[in-house]
Every structure is written in C-alpha cells, then in structure tokens.
Amino acid sequence: MKILAFDTSNKPLSVAVVDDGKVLAHTESTEMKTHSISILPDIKEALEKSNLTVDDIDLIAVAKGPGSYTGVRIAVTVAKTLADTLAKKLVGVSSLKLLAANGDQTHILVPLMDARNDNAFAGVYQTVDGKLENIIEDQHTSMEKLFEKLAQYDENSLEFINATPRLQELIQNQFPNAQVITTENSLPDAAKLAQLAQTTKPVEDIDSFVPTYLRLTQAEHDWYAKGHKDDGNVSYVEEV
Known part of the structure; x- marks a missing residue:
C-alpha cells in the first residue's frame, strides 16, 4: 500500500511517502509560519523523489490534532481536498498518538x-x-x-x-x-504517521472530517457567548 502522510500540527512540517512499510521519501521543514506555503511543494517533492504521482497513492494519512489551530487546519484541509478530489482513502491520526510513537x-x-x-x-x-x-x-x-x-x-x-x-x-x-x-x-515523523495509518480505520465521510482541537478556539468562545449552542448535532465548526 502506497501512503502519502503529512503533519503540520506541530512546529515541523513533515511529509513522507511509504510503500508497504518502506520509506520512499521523507522531507521536513521546521518553519511553522511557512506551512501553508510549503506543504504542497513539499508533497510534490516527496512524490517526485518516490518516482510516483499522486494518482499512484492508495491512502492519505494526516495528523488531525490537537496542536496549532492553524497548523492542524492546513493539513486537514489539504488531506480532505486531495482525498475527495482524487477519490483516495483518508485516515486521521491523533497528533498525540504520533508523538507517542517516538x-x-x-x-x-x-x-x-x-x-x-x-x-x-x-x-x-x-x-x-x-x-x-x-x-x-x-x-x-x-x-x-x-x-x-x-x-x-x-x-x-x-x-x-x-x-x-x-x-x-x-x-x-x-x-x-x-x-x-x-x-x-521528539519531533513528529510522517513516516511513523504512515505506519500508524495502516492500522487505523479510514474516514467514512470525508466532508464531515474535522480537526481535533480538544479546547475551544477564541472564535468558538465568542460564538457561544452570542447565544449559539452545541446541541450535539450542529457544532461551531459545522455551522461556520
């Protein structure tokens, strides 16, 4: 199974391409402020180093949080877009579980x-x-x-x-x-993310897949303060 895995939930941006447990490519960047700019070029570079195209990938694995609010959103958005557009399986792995793998x-x-x-x-x-x-x-x-x-x-x-x-x-x-x-x-490693993804159930509904924050953002605090409620069916993330 060919897996494209990436994580932007922590300071490093880590991208890996793994085929049946063999790491074909692995790139890292430690500048969090550039994650939104560099994630797609880094994915492209990893695929090129692997002599693969994104169409060759069987599964996309992403660290889904918790972590940097912006960082988590970047990776999850890219993962959802690729999985939905290319009809690929998507797996979300806890960013804490990824750290535990170290x-x-x-x-x-x-x-x-x-x-x-x-x-x-x-x-x-x-x-x-x-x-x-x-x-x-x-x-x-x-x-x-x-x-x-x-x-x-x-x-x-x-x-x-x-x-x-x-x-x-x-x-x-x-x-x-x-x-x-x-x-x-103990920096997160996308190659280990790919390994964890192999034993993780894929997302059933890509559209409803959202980051795991574990605490309210300031925007959520403000939203609830205005009288909105999370009734178990419609959350802040879904409403926005």
Missing part, C-alpha cells in the same frame, strides 16, 4: 503539547499486541490533574514525550524516576 514501546507513554500556564494537551498510550492503544483519552488538562490520573502507574514505567523545559520541571518534581523526552528530541 517513545519506548515497553513504557506507559504520555505524549504532551504545552498549552501554557501549566496546562497541556495530553494522552496516555500503551503498546498492546504491537499496536499503540489509547488508555487515557486525549484531552486538554492541567498538569496537576494529569499527574493525579497517572498516580495509578509505577513511575518507573512512565515516559513523557515532547516536554518543554517547564513541563519537564513539573514532571521531574512529581515523578523523579520517570523518563522524559524533550521537545527537540
């Missing part, structure tokens, strides 16, 4: 994205029968509440991934024996 698969993996003020986007993952399974759902949480949920595990088995200096400080104060992988050593 960890030691024998550990309890806690991927993080710093959300400021001692808060984070976080999930908890464990490898079961060779597959990463989400054992505590992805969420926007305070580090204090996250630590309370992690108290059930042996701290020697915990591995935190993508920790900024401030998050690393908090972690080491609470779990001094836990493993910590810092942000610079």
